Amino acid sequence: MKVATELHFGRAAEQLGISQPPLSQQIRLLEQELGVQLFERSSRKVRLTVAGRLFLDEAQATLAQADHAIRITRRAAGGEIGELTIGLAASALFVPLVSHAISAFRSSHPDVHLVFTELSMPAQRERVAAGSLDIGFVRSGNIPFLPSTVMAEHLVTDRMFVAMNKKHRLAAEDGPIAVSALAGEPLIHYPYEREGFMDDLHRLFSNAGIRPALALESTEMSTLLGLVAAGLGISVLPGSLLRLEVDTLCYREIGDDDALSSMWLLRRGALTNPAACAFMDLLGLT
Structure with missing residues (x-):
């Protein structure tokens, strides 16, 4: 998510508190698992591919839904809904x-x-x-x-x-x-x-x-x-x-x-x- 929003491996690694090589390795492993290329890399910039953009949108929606589910569950446990x-x-x-x-x-x-x-x-x-x-x-x-x-x-x-x-x-x-x-x-x-x-x-x-x-x-x-x-x-x-x-x-x-x-x-x-x-x-x- 950080790489997708920053479009810069160095800045993303810094914000995550890790070095760049492990982050790059994780991205490659994810692309191998999905069987698609998520980023177009060059010496000057990083861009999301079409598949990468769709994956980002769906991932953000999934995380938002997960957060919503957590809030709903906590409210139900506290007697606030139901x-x-x-x-x-x-x-x-x-x-x-x-x-x-x-x-x-x-x-x-x-x-x-x-x-x-x-x-x-x-x-x-x-x-x-x-x-x-x-x-x-x-x-x-x-x-x-x-x-x-x-x-x-x-x-x-x-x-x-x-x-x-x-x-x-x-x-x-x-x-x-x-x-x-x-x-x-x-x-x-x-x-x-x-x-x-x-x-x-x-x-x-x-x-x-x-x-x-x-x-x-x-x-x-x-x-x-x-x-x-x-x-x-x-x-x-x-x-x-x-x-x-x-x-x-x-x-x-x-x-x-x-x-x-x-x-x-x-x-x-x-x-x-x-x-x-x-x-x-x-x-x-x-």
Whole structure:
């Protein structure tokens, strides 16, 4: 490369820190190996042949590609590029710790492709264990039941609130409300399996000695709140969802001591995706 760019064996040898004869010998050996003449030599100057010029162009492109491959590999190892798959409970993005971490990760790792999927706890547990999901956010009052290959990291604990239309009889008062006051009220709920938040809900009502009057279910949080706002029933929600403000809705905290629900992060015991490790750093879970 140096001889091709300098077109002078002496200067090229000097820049390479070797004497001229070994350099000339290396060029001759290369020409013999290729079976072509790369340089036209005379007592006055050195010129590239047509084959030499093409060889130089291809060699420079190959070296540039090799440098690019090295940079890409190092960035991938540092979690700067690649893909990060994240499972979400319905309320996960309304937890400030989670939303702030996602925003910070997008700013610091703009070349990582983020894939979000809303999934129930059983589905997240299965996919994290199988490796098709890097991390998952699930809601449960207690530590989730998990296989030995999956770990749960506690993030935050929320109080539970009851959402109702502002004209509902229970909206006339302020302050905490006992879950026993919800007996017989038609309950609009998210249709997750009886695990995670639904398990928290049944436990809460059972401890109060009543059964929830499950009335309607909705797969969309906006629809659920719309049904409550329309007066078709009440809903019990984690406090993080109070950020979803609707003019005709009223929220009251449930005062029972066990009216709690936590957000957990699920991950495999040994993370292999550097991007997932970088995301965990932002959550302070390293």
